[in-house]
Every structure is written in structure tokens, then in C-alpha cells.
Amino acid sequence: MSDTLLWYTTRGAGAVSLILLSGVVVLGVLSALRVQSAGWPKFLTTGLHRNIALMAMVFLALHIVTAIVDPFTHLGWLTAVVPFSSYYRTLWLGLGTIAFELLVAIVATSLVRGLIGQGAWRAVHWLAYASWPVAVIHGFGTGTDALSGWFMVLSIVCVGSVAVAVVYRLGQGSADPLASARSDFRARVARRPDR
Amino acid sequence: MRTALRLSIDRIKCDGHGLCAELLPEIIRLDDWGYPIIAAGPVPEGLAPLAQRAVASCPVLALALALALQPTAASK
Numbered sequence: 001m002s003d004t005l006l007w008y009t010t011r012g013a014g015a016v017s018l019i020l021l022s023g024v025v026v027l028g029v030l031s032a033l034r035v036q037s038a039g040w041p042k043f044l045t046t047g048l049h050r051n052i053a054l055m056a057m058v059f060l061a062l063h064i065v066t067a068i069v070d071p072f073t074h075l076g077w078l079t080a081v082v083p084f085s086s087y088y089r090t091l092w093l094g095l096g097t098i099a100f101e102l103l104v105a106i107v108a109t110s111l112v113r114g115l116i117g118q119g120a121w122r123a124v125h126w127l128a129y130a131s132w133p134v135a136v137i138h139g140f141g142t143g144t145d146a147l148s149g150w151f152m153v154l155s156i157v158c159v160g161s162v163a164v165a166v167v168y169r170l171g172q173g174s175a176d177p178l179a180s181a182r183s184d185f186r187a188r189v190a191r192r193p194d195r
Numbered sequence: 196m197r198t199a200l201r202l203s204i205d206r207i208k209c210d211g212h213g214l215c216a217e218l219l220p221e222i223i224r225l226d227d228w229g230y231p232i233i234a235a236g237p238v239p240e241g242l243a244p245l246a247q248r249a250v251a252s253c254p255v256l257a258l259a260l261a262l263a264l265q266p267t268a269a270s271k
Contacts, residue, residue: 176211
């Protein structure tokens with residue numbers, strides 16, 4: 001395979017990963033908000049969230065493998081695993097490694113959610129709010145296309161969508177209709193002297 | 196005695212997302228507050244895969260599918 005093809009694949013797969021992961025974050029927020037309509041049931045949100053996340057892992061694997069086997073930079077496989085171990089653009093590639101490893105933790109715990117329990121799964125899943133921004137900064141910092149017009153537009157759309165979704169989520173209370181009654185009940189149970 | 200699949204709901208965990216009723220309307224419907232009501236009796240064999248999917252889709256892992264012993268007319 002020619003070096004040029006590898007290089008283009010790295011850049012293309014990186015951009016596709018940005019699109020997919022931004023979509024996954026937005027869908028995750030929408031499912032927490034319990035968004036639904038007549039033509040959009042809630043299982044559609046969670047199903048898309050899950051399947052697009054898995055698809056993003058494929059494109060990320062492509063992004064990482066083609067970057068590493070590209071002889072121009074000869075990064076080495078350690079770069080994919082150990083953050084800031086690369087001689088080449090140490091900071092920016094390190095951020096990419098961190099974002100990827102956080103994402104691997106999120107996906108792995110989701111695949112075995114039934115085994116580790118809801119609490120542990122949810123705790124790890126919050127890391128999405130660390131992984132996605134770090135991945136975006138990685139793209140801005142080292143992306144060959146970061147300053148080109150099409151990538152600027154793409155970034156604005158992706159970051160804008162996630163920002164709107166997250167701000168909207170923060171503005172909403174719990175979507176659980178019995179949230180206050182439930183937390184009150186749990187607090188009373190926890191206060192029981194015989195426990 | 197023979198075994199049958201039964202759906203159960205953990206009322207403490209359930210947050211009333213309602214995905215289960217979307218995915219398995221044959222067995223699960225929602226009350227006025229959006230919390231699931233499971234039809235009495237075992238899960239019909241043909242619905243077992245769909246029931247399994249509903250269990251896996253519960254956002255808070257409140258739905259469970261388990262084999263339970265069930266008395267039959269033959270076992271006295």
C-alpha cells in the first residue's frame with residue numbers, strides 16, 4: 001500500500017470518527033432526556049447510540065492503525081497505548097491516545113454492563129464527557145486538515161451540536177417523573193437507625 | 196414440574212424510561228406514570244428473544260428474565 005493512501009486514510013478516518021463520536025454524544029444526551037415522538041421511539045435513540053458508537057470504534061481503529069503503519073512518521077505501536085510516548089507531536093498524539101483509551105473503557109464496560117452492575121457502568125460512562133473533548137482538541141491540534149475550510153465547517157457543526165445538547169441537558173431537571181419522590185425515599189431508608 | 200421464562204421488574208431500580216414497553220408491547224404496558232406493568236404468566240417461547248432484547252435495552256438494568264419452575268397438570 002502506498003504511503004499516500006495510508007496518510008489519506010488516517011485523515012479521512014479521523015474526520016469520520018469526529019462525526020460519528022459527536023453523533024454518539026448527542027444521541028446519549030437525547031436518551032438521557034428521554035426524547036421521543038410518534039415517529040421516533042426511545043429504543044431508536046439508544047439503539048443508534050450503541051451501534052454508531054461501535055461503528056466509530058471501527059473507524060478509530062482504521063485511523064490509529066494507518067497512522068502507525070505509515071512509514072513517514074514511524075510512530076510505533078507504543079504510541080497507540082502509552083500517552084505522550086511519541087517523539088512526534090508528543091502532546092497532540094498523547095491526547096488522542098488518552099481519548100481513545102477512555103473510549104475503550106466506556107465501550108468495554110458497556111458490553112459487560114450486566115456483569116459489573118449499573119453503578120460502575122454509569123460511573124465509567126461519564127468519562128464520555130472527558131473523552132470527546134480531548135479527542136476534538138487532538139483533532140484541532142494535529143489534524144492536517146484542521147485549518148481547511150471543510151474541516152472548519154465540520155468542526156463547528158459537530159462541536160455546536162454537542163454543545164447545544166449538553167447545555168440543554170444541564171438546563172433540564174431529571175427526566176424521571178418520580179425523581180424527587182425516589183430520592184426522598186432513598187434518603188429516608190438510608191437514615192433508618194436499624195440499618 | 197417444568198420450567199418457564201418469567202419477566203420480573205426491580206421496582207427500586209426502575210426509572211420509568213419505558214423502552215421495555217416499546218420493545219415488548221405483547222407483555223409489557225405502561226401505567227399512567229410511565230412505569231411498566233407486566234402481564235401475568237410466563238413469557239411465551241416465541242417471545243423469548245424479544246424479551247431478552249427488552250432486558251438488554253433497559254437503561255437502568257431493572258428488567259430481568261429468569262427460568263422459573265412452574266407446576267403443570269401432569270405433575271401431581
